[in-house]
Amino acid sequence: MKDQGHYIASPAAPGDYVVGAGEKLDLFYFVHPGEDRDIRVRVHLTGPGASVSLAGVYLSGGSEKVSIHTEIYHEAQGCTSDQLFNGIASGSAAVSFYGRIVVAPGADRTEAYQVNHNIVLSDKAKVDTRPQLEIYADDVKCSHGATVGSLNADEEFYMRSRGIPQKEAKVLQMISFVAPVLERIADPGERERTAAEVEEAIRKML
Amino acid sequence: MDRNEENRIINDIASQKEYREGFVTEVDQEYLPKGLNEDIIRRISQLKDEPEWLLEFRLGAFRRWEKMEQPQWGHLDMPPIDYQDIIYYAAPKKNADRPKEIDPKLAETFEKLGIPVKERDVLAGVVAVDAVFDSVSVATTFRKTLAEKGIIFCSFSEAVREHGDLVRKYLASVVPVGDNYFAALNSAVFSDGSFCYIPKGVKCPMELSSYFRINAAGTGQFERTLIVADEGSQVSYMEGCTAPMRDENQLHAAVVEIVVEKDADVKYSTVQNWYPGDSNGKGGILNLVTKRGICKGSGAHLSWTQVETGSAITWKYPSTILKGDYSSSEFYSVAVTNNFQQADTGTKMIHIGRGTRSRIISKGISAGHSQNSYRGLVQILPGAEGARNHSQCDSLLIGKDCGAHTFPDIRSANPSAVVEHEATTSKISEDELFYCNQRGIAPEDAVGLIVNGYAKEVLSRLPMEFAVEAQKLLQVSLEGSVG
Numbered sequence: 001m002k003d004q005g006h007y008i009a010s011p012a013a014p015g016d017y018v019v020g021a022g023e024k025l026d027l028f029y030f031v032h033p034g035e036d037r038d039i040r041v042r043v044h045l046t047g048p049g050a051s052v053s054l055a056g057v058y059l060s061g062g063s064e065k066v067s068i069h070t071e072i073y074h075e076a077q078g079c080t081s082d083q084l085f086n087g088i089a090s091g092s093a094a095v096s097f098y099g100r101i102v103v104a105p106g107a108d109r110t111e112a113y114q115v116n117h118n119i120v121l122s123d124k125a126k127v128d129t130r131p132q133l134e135i136y137a138d139d140v141k142c143s144h145g146a147t148v149g150s151l152n153a154d155e156e157f158y159m160r161s162r163g164i165p166q167k168e169a170k171v172l173q174m175i176s177f178v179a180p181v182l183e184r185i186a187d188p189g190e191r192e193r194t195a196a197e198v199e200e201a202i203r204k205m206l
Numbered sequence: 207m208d209r210n211e212e213n214r215i216i217n218d219i220a221s222q223k224e225y226r227e228g229f230v231t232e233v234d235q236e237y238l239p240k241g242l243n244e245d246i247i248r249r250i251s252q253l254k255d256e257p258e259w260l261l262e263f264r265l266g267a268f269r270r271w272e273k274m275e276q277p278q279w280g281h282l283d284m285p286p287i288d289y290q291d292i293i294y295y296a297a298p299k300k301n302a303d304r305p306k307e308i309d310p311k312l313a314e315t316f317e318k319l320g321i322p323v324k325e326r327d328v329l330a331g332v333v334a335v336d337a338v339f340d341s342v343s344v345a346t347t348f349r350k351t352l353a354e355k356g357i358i359f360c361s362f363s364e365a366v367r368e369h370g371d372l373v374r375k376y377l378a379s380v381v382p383v384g385d386n387y388f389a390a391l392n393s394a395v396f397s398d399g400s401f402c403y404i405p406k407g408v409k410c411p412m413e414l415s416s417y418f419r420i421n422a423a424g425t426g427q428f429e430r431t432l433i434v435a436d437e438g439s440q441v442s443y444m445e446g447c448t449a450p451m452r453d454e455n456q457l458h459a460a461v462v463e464i465v466v467e468k469d470a471d472v473k474y475s476t477v478q479n480w481y482p483g484d485s486n487g488k489g490g491i492l493n494l495v496t497k498r499g500i501c502k503g504s505g506a507h508l509s510w511t512q513v514e515t516g517s518a519i520t521w522k523y524p525s526t527i528l529k530g531d532y533s534s535s536e537f538y539s540v541a542v543t544n545n546f547q548q549a550d551t552g553t554k555m556i557h558i559g560r561g562t563r564s565r566i567i568s569k570g571i572s573a574g575h576s577q578n579s580y581r582g583l584v585q586i587l588p589g590a591e592g593a594r595n596h597s598q599c600d601s602l603l604i605g606k607d608c609g610a611h612t613f614p615d616i617r618s619a620n621p622s623a624v625v626e627h628e629a630t631t632s633k634i635s636e637d638e639l640f641y642c643n644q645r646g647i648a649p650e651d652a653v654g655l656i657v658n659g660y661a662k663e664v665l666s667r668l669p670m671e672f673a674v675e676a677q678k679l680l681q682v683s684l685e686g687s688v689g
Contacts, residue, residue, distance in 0.1 A: 105607070120621040123588065131627070133612040134281075138603035138633045145628040148586075148618040 015040045021047025021076070028185055029056035029068075030194060031087070033201050036064050042071045045079040052080075055184035057198060058087035060095060061121075061205040070099045074107040083114040086181045088174060090121035090205055096128040101135075101142065108139035118148045119177060121205075167206055174202045241290045244268060247394055250295045254363055257370060267383040267393030274387045280521050280550040281579040281611055287457060287492070294395045294428070351411060357441075358403040359414055362430050365401030372403055376434050380463040380500045380527070388459040389496040392428050396461070399429035404439035404470070413669050415444040431462040435470035437503065442473040444669055458517070460495045468503025468530065473511070475668055477676050480516040482683075487546025487575070490518025497524040501533035504559070508533075511667045513676045514541040514549060515683040523581065525554035528562035528590075538664040539568045540676075542657075542683045543576030543608070552582035552599075552613075557590035557623070566597035569661050572608035573684055579611040586623040593620060599629040602660055604653065604684070654681035 019025045031037045043052045058066050066089075072081045081101065089095045101112045118127045131144040151173050159169035178198060185191040239246075247268055251261040276287070352359050358369060365373050383393045404410055435441055445462070458480065466472050474497075483490025493516070499508045510524040526535035537553040555564035564584070572578040580599045601610035612629045634656050642652030658665070658677050665673050 108606075118618070120618060120623075122621055125621065126617070126619045128615070128617045129627075130613070130615045131629075132614075133601075133629060133631060134609070135601070135603070135611060135631050136609040138606045138608065140603070140631060140633070142631040143629060144612070145626075146614065146616055147624070147626045148616055149624040149626075150621050 015042060017041070017043045017052075019043060019045050019047070019050040019052055022049045023047065024050075025052040026184075026186065027052075027054050028194075029054075029058075029085075030197070031056070031058035031060065031064075031066055032197075033059050033061045033205055034064060035060075036066065038065075038067045038069075040069045042073075043081070044073045044075060045081065046075050048076050048078050050076060050079045052082070053184060054081075054083040054085075055181050056085040056087070057178045057181050058085070058089075058095060059178075059198070059201045059205060060087065060093035060125075061090040062093060063091060064093045066093065066095045068095075068097045068099075072099075072101045072112065074101070074103040074110045074112060077107055078109040079107065080111040081113070083116075084181050084184060085115070086117045086178050088119045088121060088177070088202075088205065089125040089127050092122070092124035094126045096130075097146075098130045098132070099144070100132040101144070103135045103137050103140055103142065105136045107137045110137065110140040110142070112140070112142045114144040116144075116146045117177070118146075119174070120148060120150060170206055171199075171202055174205075175199060178202075240293050242268075242292070242294060242395065246294055250395060250397070253295065254366075256363075256366060259374060260366060263377070263383070264394050267390050268395075270384045271387065271390035271394055274384070274390055276387050281577065281581070281613070282519055282521060282548050282550050283577075284492070284519060289391075292457060295397060355408050355411065356405040357408060357410060358401065360401055362396070362399040362401050362432070365432075369401070369403070372434070373401065373432065376432055376463070376465055378463070380465060380498050381461050381496050386496060388494045389461050392430060392459050392461045392496070396428045396430040399431045399460070400433075400445075401431075402433045402441065402443065404435045404441045406436045407438040408436075409439065410441040413442045413444055428458075429460045431460070433462075433464045433472060433474070433499075435464075435466050435472045437467045438469045439467075440471040442475070442669060444475045444477075444672055458491050458493045458495070460497075462495070462497040462524075464497075464499030464508060466499060466501045466503075466506040466508050466533075469505040470503070471507045472499065473509045474499070474524075475511040475672055477513045477668075477672055477679065478516055478520070479679060481518075482516050482545065482547050483518040485545045485574075487518070490547070491516065493517035493520045493522065495522040497522060498527070499525070499535070500527040501530050501535060501559075501562075504530040504532050506530045506533040507535065509536045509538075509667075510553065511538045511664065512540070512551075513664070513668070513672075513679065514539070514551060515679050517549075518547060520547075520549040520551055523552050523554055523583075525556070525583075526564065527556045527558065528564065528593075529558045530562075531559040532561040532563075533559055534563040536565045537567070538667045540571070540661045540664045540680070541569070541578055541580075542571045542680060543573070543578045544683055545574040545576060547574075547576045549577070550579040550581055552580045554583040555585070555595060557584075557586045557593040557595070560589065560591040561593065562590055563594045565595070566599070567663055568597075568599040569664055570599070570601040570610055571604065571657055571661070571680075571684070572601070572610050573604040575607045577609045577611070579613060580629070581613040581615075583615045584617070584625055584627070586618040586620050586625060588619045590620050591622050593623040593625075595623075595625045597627040599627075600660070601629070601631040602657070603631065603633040650681075650684075653684055657681075657684060 017025055060066050097116045099114050103110050114131050116129050120127055127148050129146045131146050156169045182195050247264050381389050480491035501508055508526050514520050541549045541551050543549050568580045570578040584595045586593050599612050603610050610631050614627050616625050618625055638656055639652050657680055
């Protein structure tokens with residue numbers, strides 16, 4: 001299990017965090033190939049200036065069931081939340097993402113961002129994504145984005161025309177797809193170790 | 207005999223009694239008694255002189271409806287609806303019953319919308335539509351031109367009488383009777399609506415609008431619209447009334463079905479402006495509508511455009527089933543809520559065929575104490591090779607007591623499909639307002655200006671005459687939301 005939590009607040013219950021004034025919570029998830037996971041995180045931002053960053057990579061190439069469920073409650077002013085989950089589904093994997101952001105009345109100057117990108121490589125793999133925004137305050141900046149797509153054929157052609165074998169080209173595409181998430185890992189040593197693991201996993205998927 | 211069966215029979219007997227009483231008084235009254243049971247439905251069908259199959263259709267729907275429960279999943283605070291306290295059929299008003307003059311508040315709104323004086327009378331119900339010479343002539347000239355092309359455009363009842371086979375073939379083919387609670391209710395009690403058939407290869411020479419149609423003004427809360435565009439045909443259909451209707455009844459549950467055959471092109475535009483309730487959230491229409499189209503053949507195209515400014519509660523998802531290969535659909539929406547209005551609206555795009563494409567642009571504007579939600583589903587089935595969707599949902603907040611919510615759902619089961627969704631939420635910035643104020647534009651006008659700019663992408667999709675009114679409507683709807 002490679003979850004690393006660099007958080008100040010400790011979970012009140014498993015996966016249930018309370019982040020107070022000025023505190024910062026930073027969580028990273030890596031779902032390995034062959035691993036069924038049910039990730040549930042709930043974060044309450046209860047003090048002014050609290051912030052949370054959630055990031056995750058999932059690489060599911062068999063018959064895994066991966067479910068990611070995040071809930072972020074902005075309950076105080078000037079809090080920020082930032083979520084980035086990128087993953088690849090192949091084989092007959094079933095991935096579902098549910099992310100909910102609730103901005104309570106009066107939680108002004110909230111900034112909440114959420115992104116979930118998916119790549120589907122096989123006919124039988126399935127991806128569902130449901131990013132949800134519930135906003136009850138007006139002085140906010142909130143956005144979410146979700147995509148489901150495949151590897152870009154033009155990019156692959158570009159690399160192959162320059163002598164990169166097809167498989168290697170796909171590996172590069174997949175690595176670059178998850179790279180933005182890896183950059184969220186603050187500790188350089190940790191980041192490098194995780195990047196190496198991700199590469200190894202990707203090579204095994206193809 | 208189990209208990210349910212027993213109850214049903216008891217109910218049947220009980221309702222028969224009601225029917226007898228209803229029958230006696232019916233002669234003197236313009237409407238059927240309150241309540242809903244099989245006999246009421248039989249009476250509606252009888253009053254409309256319907257064929258046996260349609261009565262069976264209604265009864266079948268009613269029996270389904272009885273077993274269903276009102277859904278609660280909407281992000282809405284819905285008042286309980288007493289379905290037995292509703293009059294399901296009312297004959298058109300007689301001239302003697304009409305109000306003598308227009309409610310001054312309504313007149314004020316008409317003035318702002320720039321509706322011609324003659325039309326104002328019609329919309330307020332002061333005169334019967336058929337008394338307005340202009341409308342009659344307009345309608346009849348339309349009819350002649352359309353008939354020459356073989357286009358059928360008439361009221362639903364007329365279609366049942368004169369084009370029974372066509373209606374029977376397509377009715378409930380897109381929205382099945384048991385699709386949802388309100389669709390089942392509508393199927394049981396629908397009063398009237400529009401029927402439109404465009405034959406093969408015909409391009410409709412004008413924008414069809416229920417606004418111009420004589421019987422449209424008298425249709426009730428349960429209308430049924432059926433549009434069929436045969437192979438290679440093209441039509442633009444505008445629905446809804448563009449002026450505020452004060453309506454005594456609370457519930458509006460319509461069903462719209464659109465069938466788009468191979469290479470046909472249908473554009474469906476709505477400007478919905480039912481009574482939204484007063485500024486304290488009292489009254490108003492509950493607008494619970496099922497709208498769905500199917501792109502049956504390859505290359506079919508269906509475009510939805512909606513401007514929602516009215517109703518106390520709006521709950522609707524105009525949807526498209528993209529069955530034909532390379533068929534495409536678009537959904538453009540502006541939903542404005544003010545005071546205590548609530549809207550939970552969006553779309554569903556179901557990709558079945560190869561190379562199907564869909565695009566969703568949704569602009570929500572919330573002000574006052576209102577709640578405005580976008581809810582959408584984009585589903586890619588395994589056979590939808592190379593399907594493509596792009597969704598863009600923006601929300602604009604005006605004031606600190608309102609809410610804006612986005613609930614998209616993306617389900618992909620094909621590796622070659624590409625689905626993208628993005629959403630943003632923000633408010634009108636102080637800087638923008640200050641800029642306008644500084645140049646002598648009053649705060650309210652400034653908000654109108656900014657909102658119109660924000661919604662322009664959708665408004666520009668509306669047919670010309672609708673677009674002008676829709677812009678003014680946005681301004682009227684947001685009155686009193688600033689300062």
